[in-house]
Amino acid sequence: xxxxxxxxxxxxxxxxxxxxxxxxxxxxxxxxxxxxxxxxxxxxxxxxxxxxxxxxxxxxxxxxxxxxxxxxxxxxxxxxxxxxxxxxxxxxxxxxxxxxxxxxxxxxxxxxxxxxxxxxxxxxxxxxxxxxxxxxxxxxxxxxxxxxxxxxxxxxxxxxxxxxxxxxxxxxxxxxxxxxxxxxxxxxxxxxxxxxxxxxxxxxxxxxxx
Numbered sequence: 001x002x003x004x005x006x007x008x009x010x011x012x013x014x015x016x017x018x019x020x021x022x023x024x025x026x027x028x029x030x031x032x033x034x035x036x037x038x039x040x041x042x043x044x045x046x047x048x049x050x051x052x053x054x055x056x057x058x059x060x061x062x063x064x065x066x067x068x069x070x071x072x073x074x075x076x077x078x079x080x081x082x083x084x085x086x087x088x089x090x091x092x093x094x095x096x097x098x099x100x101x102x103x104x105x106x107x108x109x110x111x112x113x114x115x116x117x118x119x120x121x122x123x124x125x126x127x128x129x130x131x132x133x134x135x136x137x138x139x140x141x142x143x144x145x146x147x148x149x150x151x152x153x154x155x156x157x158x159x160x161x162x163x164x165x166x167x168x169x170x171x172x173x174x175x176x177x178x179x180x181x182x183x184x185x186x187x188x189x190x191x192x193x194x195x196x197x198x199x200x201x202x203x204x205x206x207x208x209x210x
Contacts, residue, residue, distance in 0.1 A: 015179035037179030039131035070126025074140030088198030100207035
């Protein structure tokens with residue numbers, strides 16, 4: 001089912017609609033901003049390589065412009081393309097992903113030129129490979145990182161079902177995908193994996209269990 005918000009022409013599509021995947025992929029590819037379901041909470045995202053779109057998301061959320069952001073990368077090979085990944089780190093990623101985790105890795109040398117502006121001061125960046133397939137497949141198909149940040153005003157409660165997303169957030173986006181209630185109904189577990197020897201440090205307890 002497809003509908004259009006009469007106030008601002010935001011297109012809202014059910015995740016079950018056969019056009020949802022292609023419309024979302026097309027929107028991301030041309031710099032549009034999309035609300036989408038994941039396995040944890042609803043996210044708001046865009047092509048992470050499009051700085052203008054990323055800045056728009058920060059404004060929509062009222063987010064601190066210097067705060068690091070996470071990205072969806074659909075496969076381990078894509079993660080290796082953008083991040084430093086040792087064999088021990090790769091084994092951990094293969095064990096827990098796809099899943100309800102955000103792993104902090106360091107950007108690969110040279111990639112800071114295109115993604116450094118959303119990374120932490122130490123060059124660390126959050127990486128997600130959600131169980132929910134849509135954005136994972138789009139990242140893989142386009143070969144790009146996709147911004148993934150919760151679809152709520154900064155500091156407010158995460159949305160675990162489409163109907164609970166702040167209306168102003170929905171109205172500020174180009175496309176919104178209604179996937180009902182998320183699988184885990186909780187945010188991801190954030191794990192610092194920047195130690196190349198594979199040491200894991202849980203920074204935030206969430207849906208994932210280490």
